[in-house]
Amino acid sequence: MDNAPQLIQERSAPPATLVIFGASGDLTRRKLLPAVESLARHNRLPAEFALVGVARTPMADEEFASSALGVSRSLSDKAQLQGGIRYVSGGYDDPATYKRLAEVLDELDATRGTSGNRLFYLSTPAEAFEPVINGLAGAGLNHAREDSFARLVIEKPYGRDLETARELDAVVHSAFDEPQVFRIDHYLGKDTVQNVLALRFANSIFQPIWDRSWVDHVQITVAETLGVGTRGGFYEHAGAMRDIVQNHVLQVLALALMEPPASFDAEGLRNEKVKLLQAIRLPTNRDIADLAVRGQYTRGGTRQDLMAGYREEVGVDPLSRTETYAAMRLNVDNWRWAGVPFYVRTGKRLPARVTEVALQFQRPPHLPIPQDQLTGLEADALILRIQPNEGISLRFGAKVPGHSFRVRTASMDFSYEQTFAEESPEAYERLLLDALLGDPTLFIRSDEVEQCWRIVDPIIEHWANDPSPIPTYEAASWGPTDAERLIDRSGRHWRDSR
Structure with a gap:
């Protein structure tokens, strides 16, 4: 019998598109984009990975890509992410925003091979949670195709008290099942x-x-x-x-x-x-x-x-x-x-x-x-x-x-x-990888x-x-x-x- 220690297999994300709502905000710039760059640098992201930013601020794909790639430390990191970065500008309560987002996601599935897997990250003020969730549901983006996933990551604050937390839960669960929901606490x-x-x-x-x-x-x-x-x-x-x-x-x-x-x-x-x-x-x-x-x-x-x-x-x-x-x-x-x-x-x-x-x-x-x-x-x-x-x-x-x-x-x-x-690893790096893998252990x-x-x-x-x-x-x-x-x-x- 072989008693040699077994090597632990390093975890890597599956093909997927990470969609960040609030892509022009402070949290995205300080934490989320550096976390994506670090995952790429440590070979935790596949070649079939894409990043889509969504925000009200007008911005071209190239401008957002320049911002995202600006945190990369090496040419290899830039090359890995290059070509898989898109940006969608529009109001969170505007159905046209989500129609355009759906088109971009379909395009990435075809050209980048992201397999219909989507992780939606709500890095927005709390008042935008409901319109974003309703917008995703209205465009049918809350449901994944067969053998794919659609997941939602929600930043705090999750309500202001028990009553508003329950109200937010009702909104979330009207569009996403609980196993699809990842409430994040970076601690x-x-x-x-x-x-x-x-x-x-x-x-x-x-x-x-x-x-x-x-x-x-x-x-x-x-x-x-x-x-x-x-x-x-x-x-x-x-x-x-x-x-x-x-x-x-x-x-x-x-x-x-x-x-x-x-x-x-x-x-x-x-x-x-x-x-x-x-x-x-x-x-x-x-x-x-x-x-x-x-x-x-x-x-x-x-x-x-x-x-x-x-x-x-x-x-x-x-x-x-x-x-x-x-x-x-x-x-x-x-x-x-x-x-x-x-x-x-x-x-x-x-x-x-x-x-x-x-x-x-x-x-x-x-x-x-x-x-x-x-x-x-x-x-x-x-x-x-x-x-x-x-x-x-x-x-x-x-x-x-x-x-x-x-x-x-x-x-x-x-x-x-x-x-x-x-x-x-930084906390957001670990949690982003967990969400992409569908591991809810460190989520609430x-x-x-x-x-x-x-x-x-x-x-x-x-x-x-x-x-x-x-x-x-x-x-x-x-x-x-x-x-x-x-x-x-x-x-x-x-x-x-x-």
């Missing part, structure tokens, strides 16, 4: 987010301690040093709870806390994520003040680097009550996590850019070492660093070298960059969306009806003082995540 495309699954399910040493018997509490931090920049107009209608917590934070939390799936396939993983989200205790109006904190950054920093306050940013209401910081305590009512508090926080203009999950373990029930021999000994912790400095740290107590017996905190660190020579199912809105909706509604002034925090600080009180009242403290 799930990060290797370090997926490494949460590898750490938990490929290592038996962590399973026995991954529960309430050993874990004292969990902290999830998504901190940004930047302000809203040019996105003030968008952020005014979103805020930190909708922009980050409802999707990124809750997705990471679900991966970190869910039960092991019976099989490592898309439905097995997504079923367990939904079960975890269903187990999160819903906040009520009576206890929201004790469980959730908001804040808005004001002018701060140093004399040499003074940063504007949120209300001074372009596109922001001078009297805005939109939160740029949100923190919550969540409780999970299931056997594994009953009684363990989960603290999440996110904000803009914080002192460090960091995304991490930190499991702090119970302290020893009895510590025989005298207090004067302990030098700032902290509780044991496992920290999963998602960005930057991607890796894992295990914090524990160790003896300090010397003639006396003293103990202080030490750590063992794993670094992605130092351990692996392989290049980590309809019931996941509903469960996430179910958790944050009561808090958003409570804040909207709260007439009191929004708490503030200086730019480059770790948030409002209320956030400290949120965790301090249980005798715990936020990690210094610098």
Whole structure:
């Protein structure tokens, strides 16, 4: 019997046309076109691949091709994509746009050999989702021919609350079946987010301690040093709870806390994520003040680097009550996590850019070492660093070298960059390839969306009806003082995540 290790077959996309709605926009330029170029550079796209841009902005095929090929680093990449790039200009609510698109797609099937496979990517403002979906259905582009596929990728925000998310789902499902729909959260495309699954399910040493018997509490931090920049107009209608917590934070939390799936396939993983989200205790109006904190950054920093306050940013209401910081305590009512508090926080203009999950373990029930021999000994912790400095740290107590017996905190660190020579793909690159292959594992199912809105909706509604002034925090600080009180009242403290 041959016991030689089997080589893993590298994944490559099938013949297909990628259609990007909102092709003249910022997301397309910064993320989607570079992702296509990188897939081509790594030989993940076949010769029978085509790219079609659709937007209101008038543009010739050659101009869009020049923009798309401009991100290519080599002549071979340009040659691979050359000849398979088209552009369709028109209104999203104009049937003529979709008639022209259908003609272009048929032409590419004939000349490029794209086999009738279409991936429609909605990189547009949310208000354009419905007219685009209706336009595709009106032109019959939502249905694939036999042995072909038609798929829809939808960017966030997926609704503004549970009600509007359900309304959007009704529009989507009137044209596309759920298996055709790929709701994208780029956080799930990060290797370090997926490494949460590898750490938990490929290592038996962590399973026995991954529960309430050993874990004292969990902290999830998504901190940004930047302000809203040019996105003030968008952020005014979103805020930190909708922009980050409802999707990124809750997705990471679900991966970190869910039960092991019976099989490592898309439905097995997504079923367990939904079960975890269903187990999160819903906040009520009576206890929201004790469980959730908001804040808005004001002018701060140093004399040499003074940063504007949120209300001074372009596109922001001078009297805005939109939160740029949100923190919550969540409780999970299931056997594994009953009684363990989960603290999440996110904000803009914080002192460090960091995304991490930190499991702090119970302290020893009895510590025989005298207090004067302990030098700032902290509780044991496992920290999963998602960005930057991607890796894992295990914090524990160790003896300090010397003639006396003293103990202080030490750590063992794993670094992605130092351990692996392989290049980590960008999140959009991985997710685009998955969508082309029809792999929904890292995309969000309809019931996941509903469960996430179910958790944050009561808090958003409570804040909207709260007439009191929004708490503030200086730019480059770790948030409002209320956030400290949120965790301090249980005798715990936020990690210094610098």
